[in-house]
Every structure is written in C-alpha cells, then in structure tokens.
Amino acid sequence: MPQPRVIAVGDGIAYEGPAGGRGSDGVLWKPWGLKPHQGEPLWAKVHGPRQRRAMRKHLCQVCGGPADRDEHGWLWLLEDQREEAGPKWPDGWLTAHPPVCQPCAPIAARHCPHLRRTGAVPVRVRDVVLDAAYGQRYYRGPLRPTAGERDVFLMTRWHRPWVVANQLAATLSGCTILDPAEVRIETPAPRTAGRR
Ligand SMILES: [Zn+2]
Numbered sequence: 001m002p003q004p005r006v007i008a009v010g011d012g013i014a015y016e017g018p019a020g021g022r023g024s025d026g027v028l029w030k031p032w033g034l035k036p037h038q039g040e041p042l043w044a045k046v047h048g049p050r051q052r053r054a055m056r057k058h059l060c061q062v063c064g065g066p067a068d069r070d071e072h073g074w075l076w077l078l079e080d081q082r083e084e085a086g087p088k089w090p091d092g093w094l095t096a097h098p099p100v101c102q103p104c105a106p107i108a109a110r111h112c113p114h115l116r117r118t119g120a121v122p123v124r125v126r127d128v129v130l131d132a133a134y135g136q137r138y139y140r141g142p143l144r145p146t147a148g149e150r151d152v153f154l155m156t157r158w159h160r161p162w163v164v165a166n167q168l169a170a171t172l173s174g175c176t177i178l179d180p181a182e183v184r185i186e187t188p189a190p191r192t193a194g195r196r
Pocket of ligand 1: 060061062063064065100101102103104105
C-alpha cells in the first residue's frame with residue numbers, strides 16, 4: 001500500500017491532506033491495506049490493526065482467542081532482558097507483543113523471531129497500561145521531516161507529535177516470572193556467540 005507523505009505541521013508531523021491522519025487518541029497511525037485475517041501470518045511483519053486489537057482486548061498473539069489469565073495476571077512471553085535491564089525487569093518494561101493463551105505459548109516461543117533470539121521468558125502481568133507505540137520517530141528537517149529510528153516510544157506529549165506509529169505498546173507492571181516448564185516452553189539454550 002502506498003504510504004502518504006509525512007509533512008511538518010506546527011510542532012510535529014502529519015500526513016499530507018486535510019485530515020492529517022491522527023486518530024482520536026492523537027496518535028499518527030500508519031495506514032494498513034490488508035484486512036485482518038487476510039494473507040499468511042508473518043511473524044516478522046506484524047499486521048498493525050490486528051496487533052492493536054490484540055493489545056486492547058488481551059487477545060493471544062498467535063490464535064486471536066482470549067489470552068490466559070489467572071489471579072497473578074495475563075500470560076506474556078517476553079524476550080529475556082534480565083542481563084540488560086537489571087533485577088526489576090520486567091516491571092516497568094515496554095512491549096509491543098500481545099499476550100498469549102496457554103496452548104499457543106510453546107508455538108509463540110518457537111516461531112516468534114524476537115523470542116527465538118533470546119529465549120522466551122513466561123511472565124504473569126497484573127497491570128497493563130497501553131501508553132506506548134512501536135513506530136518510527138521523525139525529526140525536524142530543512143525541507144521535510146526526516147525519518148529516524150524505529151523503536152517503542154512512550155506516547156508522552158514530547159514523542160506523540162513526532163512518531164508514525166504502527167503497533168500499540170504497553171507498560172507492564174505487577175509482573176511475576178514463571179518457570180518455563182509451567183507453560184510447557186523449552187528452557188532457552190545458553191547463549192553462544194555466533195548462534196541465533
Ligand atoms: Zn492462542
């Protein structure tokens with residue numbers, strides 16, 4: 001799908017055209033041509049509207065059914081960031097990956113490229129705040145705004161005007177790390193240099 005042009009408006013960016021492209025949430029969402037459930041699931045290329053619906057409604061990232069929930073919260077599989085993020089991880093962590101249901105946890109752990117890279121850590125999440133987005137940051141340029149890095153950004157009043165958002169992201173808190181055996185996913189192999 002051809003993407004509309006990103007232009008500078010006031011203190012930020014918009015799409016060319018009278019509407020400007022911002023949603024009622026004030027976020028500039030990237031337009032997406034395909035309807036949900038059309039085409040093959042592409043693990044590395046997430047369908048924006050489907051992903052956002054899954055985040056809002058706590059749907060499993062694999063089958064689209066309700067994600068698993070118990071008294072400790074929703075079931076999430078996260079990339080292992082313990083070394084980088086320190087002992088509080090994953091409390092306060094941002095993720096653009098929707099939760100999972102029990103039967104799909106092993107499938108997601110095996111097939112999601114992010115999880116395969118570091119090994120999947122199963123986590124129960126009590127509090128999910130949809131306050132962020134994965135997208136591309138733009139910067140003020142001499143003629144037009146210039147495209148910068150792709151990352152997960154908190155939709156603060158500083159970031160919101162400058163990001164073309166593609167996926168809804170959440171801040172996770174009240175987290176409990178589970179034993180991988182509990183959700184029948186394999187314990188990640190020790191990281192070896194040169195191996196993916
Ligand atoms: Zn599922």
